Amino acid sequence: MQSFIKLDSIKTHGNSISYDFSYSEDLNQYFNKQETFTIEYDLKNFNSAQNISDVPVSILAIPFLGNVLPISWLLNTDLIVPELDKCFYKQIPDIKNGFAKTYPNLSFQGTLSVLQIIDNTNLVPTTGNPISFFSSGVDAWQTLCEHYDEKPVLLTMFGADFYLENTKGNRAIAKHIESTAKQLNCENVFFNSNLRKFINESALNERFEKKLGLHWWNRIQYGFGVITHAAPIAYLKNSKTVYIASSYSYKDRVHHLDASNPQIDNYIMFGSAQVIHDGYDYTRQDKIYNICHFAKKHNIPMFIHVCWKQFDNLQNCSTCEKCLRTCMGILAEGFNPNDFGFKYEKESSQLVKQMLSTKELPVSMEMWEQILYRFKMNAGIIEQYPELKWILSFDFNKRKLKKHKPKCNTKLIIYSV
Template sequence: MKNRIILDSPLIEGNRITYSYHAEGEWQKVFRPEQPFFVEYSADISEIPESIAVIPFLCNTLPISWVWNAEIQVPSCDWDFYHCIEAVKQGYKDMYPSVRFAGTFTAYNIIKNENPRNKGAAAFFSGGVDAFHTLVEHLEEKPVLLTVWGADIKFEDETGWQKVFHHLEKTAEEFQLDYVTIKSSFRLFLNDDELNKKVVESGDGWWHGFQHGIGIIGHAAPITCLMGKSTVYFASSFTSKEKGIITCASDPTIDNHLRFCQVKVVHDGYEFDRQDKVHNITSFSGKTGIAIPLRVCWQSDGGENCCECEKCWRTILEITAEGADAKEYGFPYTKKQLRKFPKIYYDKRNIPPYRRDSVYKRAQDTMRQKIEVTVLPKELQWFYKMDIKKLGYHPIYQFLAGCKRKIKTIININK
C-alpha cells in the first residue's frame, strides 16, 4: 500500500486547532494515533482560515513524507507556503546528500491569503543565548515573543513550564513587549524511535537533524498571520563557521525559504558565533542596566539552569570570559559545583573535537584577552591556563584507553 496521509479540515475552536488525519502504508508506524496533534495559543485564533491552520501540521509531516516517499493530501493550503515547499526541500537535500528525499504534496485548494498590515515582527523566544541575542539585536522592532510548551519542557512538567512562563512574562514586561504562548503536542504525536532508525544514515537524529527548526516555526503561521506581522525571527543555533561540520534542522538554507500569508522567516544571527552573542548580550546589559537571566539548560527539570551540565558550564565560561558575573545571568553556581567542573570537561563524551575548537577555544582566547587570571575564582583558573587541546582527554581516560589496547594485544597474542 502506498504511503499516504489524508488530513481532514482542521478543527478551529477559540484558541485551539486539532488535527484529524488518516495514515496509510508502512509509514503508519511513525505516527501515534493515540496521541492527537493539537496546538493551543494564548490568544483567540478562531478567525484564521483553514489554509493557514494546516501549516503547523504540514511543517511537522512534510519532512517525514520526503524521507518515506509518501503523499500528503490537505483540503487547502496558503499560496505562499505551497510555493516555498520545493525550496525548503532542496535545503534538506543539500544538507543530507546520502538521504533520498521524494514524496508528493496535494492541496485541493491553494489560497492567496492577504496580509493588509504586513508590518512588525515576531521572534521565537526560549530564554537562551541565541534567543536573547535575537531579542536585543531586533529590540527596536518590538517583536512579539513566541514561546512553545512542548518543545523542551514536557506537559507533565507543570512546575518547569510555570518557571518558563514567568521568565517569559518578566522578560516581556522588562522590554515592554507582547507575548504569545503556544502549547503543542507536535513532538508527542510522532514515534521518534522509528524516525531515528529511518534517518540513521544521515548521521543525525530526527529531532535535531530534521524536525525542530521547521517543526517549531510552523506554529507561528496562525498567530502572525492573524496579527498582520511581516517577519518571524528564528534564532540560529550554530554559525556559518560550522557549515559542513554540523547538521541541524534549523539552517538558513531551510528556514529562510519558509513563507506564509506574506510573512517571511529569518534565520537570525548565523553570522555570530556563541561567544559573539554572549558579548553582545553582556554589552547590552552593561549599557542599559537591564538584567538578562538566561535559560540554557536542557538537562534539569523545572525550567532552571542546573549549573551541573556541560551546556550550563559552557555558558558560564563564555559569560566569565566577557568580564561579567555569570551569577547575574541566571547561573547561581556554588563552590562545590565549581570543584566538579573539571570532570565534565576532561570527559571526551562531553567535548567533541568540533566543540572544543569552535566553542571552548573561543572562550579561552576571549578570557585571556579581556581579563587577568587572578580575577577568576581559583576553581576556574585551570581553564585559563590549560592547553585547550587536552579538553576531553583526562589522564584517567587515557590510562583506561591504554589498558584496553594492552588487553586487546594480549588476547591477539594468545589466539
C-alpha cells in the same frame, strides 16, 4: 496502492487547533494513534481583535505540513491537503531542496496534492511587529537584543525543550518570560504543541537515525516543524518577519548538521511573512558578549535559561556541560554569571577543568576554545578569580580523553567545509 497521508479536517476551538488526518495502512507504525495533533495558543498577552478561529484554514494547515511533509518526503508518500496558503505552497520545492542539500545521503521524494491554493497576501498588509521565537536561551536572547527596537512578539513553545508534562516548571518559565516581555514592552504568546507525540519518533529514528547521524527531532523536526507554528500568529499580527535564532554560526570551524539551518529556514514563507534564520553571523561567545552588554546598557535583569534538566522552578543546574559552558562564557566577558541565572562558585572552576581534560565534547569544543581565549584576552578576570589560573596554561592538545563508543555514525554528525 500508493502510500498516502491525508489531512481530512482542521478544527478550531477558541485558540486551539486540532488536525484530523488519515493514512495508508503501511504508515501505521510512524504515527501515534492515541494522539491527535493539537496546538493550543495562549493569546492573553497578544493584542489582536481576532483569535485562532479567525485564521483561514489555508494558514492553519501550515504547522501540520511543517511536521508531516518531511515524513511524506522520506517515506515517499502522497500528501493530500484540502487548502493551502499560496505563498507557503510556492516555497515547498526550495524548502525540500534545503533538506536534500543538508542530508545528501537521503532521498527526499513524495508528492503533495493541494485541492485549493489560497492567496492570503492581498488580505494581509504587512504592518505588524515581527515574531521572534523565544526560549530565554543564549541564541534567543541574542535575537531579541538584536531586534529589540522592532518590539518583536515573543513566541514560546512548550512541548520540546520544555516538556508538556512539567506543568509546574513550565508555569515558572512562562511567568519569567511574561515579565521579560513586559519589561521590554513586547507582546508574547505561549503555545503547547504535541508535535513530538502525534508521530512515532522511535519508529522514525529506527528507520532514519543511521543516515541522519542523530534523532529525527534534532535532524528533521526541530526546525521546520517548530517554525511553522508561527504561521497563525504571523497572520493575526500582519507580520512581515519571523525570526528563528541560529544555534551555530558560519564562522564555526566545524559546521554542524542541524534541523534548523539557513538553507532550510530562510526559504520558509507563509501569508506575507518571511522566516529569517537569525544570528548566524555570531558565534555563541559573540552572542554572550552582546547580550551581557545589552543587559548592562538597558539595566535589565537577564535570566538565561540553558539547562536541559526539567526543574519545577526557574533554574539552571549550573553543573551540566551546557550550564558550565554558558556560566564560564559570561565570566570570560567580565560579567558575573550569578546575575544571569547561574551559580558560580570556586568549585565550578575545578569541575570545568576536569571536564575539559577528560571529555571529547565533539559539538562544543570549539565554543570552549573561544571561552578560554576570551579569558586570556581579558586577563584581569583571572586575577579576580585566582582559581581560574589553570586556564592560562591549558592546552587542548594535551588532554587525556576517556574514549567513548559513538552510538551512531559520527562521520555524519559533523562535516567540514
